Amino acid sequence: MLTLKNVTKSYQVGDFMQNALNGVSLSFRKQEFVAILGPSGSGKTTLLNMVGGLDRYDSGDLIIEGKSTLHFDDNDWDAYRNHAVGFIFQSYNLITHTSVLANVELGMTLSGLSHEDRTARALEVLEGVGLKDHVYKKPNQLSGGQMQRVAIARAIANNPDIVMADEPTGAIDSETSAQIMALIQEIAKNKLVIMVTHDEALAHKYADRVVKLKDGEVIEDSNPYSDAQEVQGSLLLKKTSMAFKQALKLSFNNLRTKKFRTLITAFAGSIGIIGVAMVLALANGLNNEIDDLERSTLAQFPLQIDPFPIDIEAAQGNFGPPGPQMDDGGFVEFPEAREVYPFEATVSENQHINVITQDYLSFLDTLDPDLYFEINAEYDVRMPLLLREAESQFRGVDQGGGGVDFEPTVTSEEFLSQSYDVIDGRLPDNANELLLVVDQANRLNIRFFEALGLSFEVESYSFDTLYDLELYTFLPNDYYLENADTGRFIPSGDYESIVQAGDGIPLRIVGVARESADSLAGFIDQGIKYHPDLEELYIDAAKTSDIALAQAESSISVITGRELSEQQKVGVLRQLGYDDTPTQILIYPVDFNAKTEIRNALDAYNEPLPDDEQIIYTDLAALVTDLTGDLINGVSYVLIAFSSISLLVSSIMIGIITYVSVLERTKEIGILRSLGARKKDVSRVFNAETTIIGFTAGLIGVGIAFILTFPLNLLIESLVDGIDGLAQLSFLAAISLVLISVFLTFVAGLIPSRIAANKHPVEALRVE
Ligand code: ADP
Numbered sequence: 001m002l003t004l005k006n007v008t009k010s011y012q013v014g015d016f017m018q019n020a021l022n023g024v025s026l027s028f029r030k031q032e033f034v035a036i037l038g039p040s041g042s043g044k045t046t047l048l049n050m051v052g053g054l055d056r057y058d059s060g061d062l063i064i065e066g067k068s069t070l071h072f073d074d075n076d077w078d079a080y081r082n083h084a085v086g087f088i089f090q091s092y093n094l095i096t097h098t099s100v101l102a103n104v105e106l107g108m109t110l111s112g113l114s115h116e117d118r119t120a121r122a123l124e125v126l127e128g129v130g131l132k133d134h135v136y137k138k139p140n141q142l143s144g145g146q147m148q149r150v151a152i153a154r155a156i157a158n159n160p161d162i163v164m165a166d167e168p169t170g171a172i173d174s175e176t177s178a179q180i181m182a183l184i185q186e187i188a189k190n191k192l193v194i195m196v197t198h199d200e201a202l203a204h205k206y207a208d209r210v211v212k213l214k215d216g217e218v219i220e221d222s223n224p225y226s227d228a229q230e231v232q233g234s235l236l237l238k239k240t241s242m243a244f245k246q247a248l249k250l251s252f253n254n255l256r257t258k259k260f261r262t263l264i265t266a267f268a269g270s271i272g273i274i275g276v277a278m279v280l281a282l283a284n285g286l287n288n289e290i291d292d293l294e295r296s297t298l299a300q301f302p303l304q305i306d307p308f309p310i311d312i313e314a315a316q317g318n319f320g321p322p323g324p325q326m327d328d329g330g331f332v333e334f335p336e337a338r339e340v341y342p343f344e345a346t347v348s349e350n351q352h353i354n355v356i357t358q359d360y361l362s363f364l365d366t367l368d369p370d371l372y373f374e375i376n377a378e379y380d381v382r383m384p385l386l387l388r389e390a391e392s393q394f395r396g397v398d399q400g401g402g403g404v405d406f407e408p409t410v411t412s413e414e415f416l417s418q419s420y421d422v423i424d425g426r427l428p429d430n431a432n433e434l435l436l437v438v439d440q441a442n443r444l445n446i447r448f449f450e451a452l453g454l455s456f457e458v459e460s461y462s463f464d465t466l467y468d469l470e471l472y473t474f475l476p477n478d479y480y481l482e483n484a485d486t487g488r489f490i491p492s493g494d495y496e497s498i499v500q501a502g503d504g505i506p507l508r509i510v511g512v513a514r515e516s517a518d519s520l521a522g523f524i525d526q527g528i529k530y531h532p533d534l535e536e537l538y539i540d541a542a543k544t545s546d547i548a549l550a551q552a553e554s555s556i557s558v559i560t561g562r563e564l565s566e567q568q569k570v571g572v573l574r575q576l577g578y579d580d581t582p583t584q585i586l587i588y589p590v591d592f593n594a595k596t597e598i599r600n601a602l603d604a605y606n607e608p609l610p611d612d613e614q615i616i617y618t619d620l621a622a623l624v625t626d627l628t629g630d631l632i633n634g635v636s637y638v639l640i641a642f643s644s645i646s647l648l649v650s651s652i653m654i655g656i657i658t659y660v661s662v663l664e665r666t667k668e669i670g671i672l673r674s675l676g677a678r679k680k681d682v683s684r685v686f687n688a689e690t691t692i693i694g695f696t697a698g699l700i701g702v703g704i705a706f707i708l709t710f711p712l713n714l715l716i717e718s719l720v721d722g723i724d725g726l727a728q729l730s731f732l733a734a735i736s737l738v739l740i741s742v743f744l745t746f747v748a749g750l751i752p753s754r755i756a757a758n759k760h761p762v763e764a765l766r767v768e
């Protein structure tokens with residue numbers, strides 16, 4: 001069955017080589033009870049470990065079932081130990097943190113038996129050694145003799161062909177020893193049992209054969225055997241491996257015995273996670289808040305098509321002739337000389353100019369009307385606004401100086417209701433109706449009253465006073481009179497006649513709208529707003545008015561008589577309504593999604609056009625939220641970097657704690673290896689341990705962070721109005737953080753677990 005051929009083994013102790021085995025040749029039968037006798041230090045244990053595959057010989061050969069082991073690799077030895085050999089040690093070598101049953105099952109889990117088979121077999125052998133009633137106890141709840149019975153049960157559980165026992169009764173009183181010996185004798189009935197002892201009497205009483213060792217040499221053999229006649233058997237060993245689940249279970253049991261330490265470790269490990277989680281929760285909340293703002297309130301911010309669209313890059317260009325030069329950060333150098341530099345503030349060459357064409361206007365007409373409340377075109381046309389104070393007494397309402405903003409209003413009630421409350425009357429319905437817009441306290445700038453010639457000494461005016469204002473505008477052909485001599489046009493002055501002739505356009509305020517509390521102030525300026533139809537009607541008439549046609553023919557202003565440059569003339573023609581190209585277009589989307597769709601359509605329009613013909617729009621809302629979002633993300637990255645330091649520190653700490661655990665569990669490592677566990681299986685046990693700690697740390701961290709968001713949100717609520725439930729830990733972030741925690745602790749545990757895997761089994765077993 002087993003043959004040792006001239007086997008030697010020596011240990012290096014400092015400079016000195018200690019010979020433990022000095023050319024041992026021995027053969028064992030398939031079934032016999034061999035006792036190895038010899039004084040302490042004679043090499044008995046070394047021989048046993050060699051034969052059991054726990055240790056390697058230096059030279060010679062060990063032949064198992066006729067097969068040389070010279071070319072065995074680690075896996076072969078692991079499989080041999082697991083399937084063919086059972087070990088019984090003097091110090092029992094049981095794993096103290098699992099039950100008796102689990103101890104006995106351990107070797108079988110490595111050979112891949114099913115759970116049911118394992119338990120059934122373990123119960124069977126435990127019953128065989130008389131421990132039926134103790135299977136769920138922990139080993140340290142048993143007496144020495146009982147523990148050795150557990151070890152015996154474990155050794156034979158996998159039904160090995162060979163059982164090795166190293167002084168099995170060395171720590172047991174003589175009466176119990178006899179029972180243990182009887183058990184081993186029973187086992188030897190159909191197995192090869194090799195037992196090391198220094199007790200001559202015991203050896204002779206129970207063993208079939210006694211081999212004596214001295215100084216690493218066989219000096220006596222009571223029943224020598226030569227296996228020459230033995231057939232060359234074939235050794236078939238199934239490879240062993242531990243399922244990760246089993247490793248997890250083993251680690252979990254171990255961690256359970258030191259709950260407090262595990263919890264403290266996991267808690268320490270969780271601190272970094274808490275930090276990162278809180279930052280993520282806050283950033284997430286802030287970004288959501290901004291998104292909400294963009295989606296709700298800001299979504300109604302119109303898409304703006306301006307003549308000169310905002311172009312941040314172009315704004316940073318250099319202007320004018322040589323002199324102090326600017327770059328992104330301001331002036332590159334400040335001049336030292338006592339000189340002044342003339343420069344011309346021109347529009348940058350890079351400034352894009354939107355040339356709104358008829359084609360573009362028709363394209364806007366094709367947009368799905370469900371996507372927007374309104375599309376408002378603004379024109380440069382100047383409509384006269386006059387107030388009829390009494391019969392034949394008209395007053396030109398000064399529209400300059402911010403007194404009265406005489407502008408078209410958005411007519412969509414649905415849209416207006418987002419930022420304005422119509423507090424009296426109604427919205428304008430047609431070209432004759434006006435809307436008055438006041439601020440949140442129903443106030444209007446003094447200059448408004450100034451422009452209308454109303455005293456502002458008066459504390460307040462009733463709405464009715466304002467509704468009663470008789471405002472008029474007049475079409476150019478009615479308003480202007482041509483002086484036949486000079487060819488110049490002047491306002492008629494006799495407005496009463498126009499009104500009496502029914503040619504004036506009466507304008508009446510029909511409602512008052514007030515900025516709502518959460519409106520974005522300045523969105524629509526305060527003052528008098530007219531219905532867009534009015535402008536349309538006016539431009540229609542103005543286009544072909546005498547004054548417009550006359551101006552179109554002349555390079556001299558038909559009003560002032562001054563010479564006009566080409567550019568000035570374009571401006572004047574726009575003011576006169578001859579040129580009805582809008583200067584600005586505002587598109588009011590119904591909601592955020594609609595805005596996205598409109599943006600896509602506008603982009604698609606530009607797509608085939610050369611750069612200078614493209615119409616560039618400005619999405620102020622997106623500009624604002626993008627900038628804010630960038631800022632939040634920037635700050636978050638910095639904060640995450642800070643909290644990551646604690647994450648790193650805790651990972652290192654977990655690595656150290658795992659290393660301590662490896663040291664503490666060295667014996668267990670030896671036991672696992674003696675049962676046939678591969679190096680990989682041992683590292684798995686520790687990797688499983690760090691995985692559990694990392695997972696726990698992740699859960700604790702995420703849990704605490706989640707709980708902390710509540711007081712944090714309360715604090716934020718008390719500090720900032722209108723923001724509640726700001727910090728929100730997203731599910732995805734929570735999951736990711738747990739995974740990161742597992743990953744980091746796993747990585748931190750790799751080195752300790754590798755150290756564990758590389759421990760020499762024999763030395764590991766020797767550790768107390
Ligand atoms: P026994 O079991 O018969 O008491 P051992 O086989 O344990 O003897 O040891 C045989 C000899 O080898 C002893 O001299 C012992 O000191 C030495 N020895 C055993 N293991 C080691 C080791 N790991 N390192 C150094 N010397 C060792």
Ligand code: MG
Nearest residue numbers: 041044045046
């Ligand atoms: Mg020994």
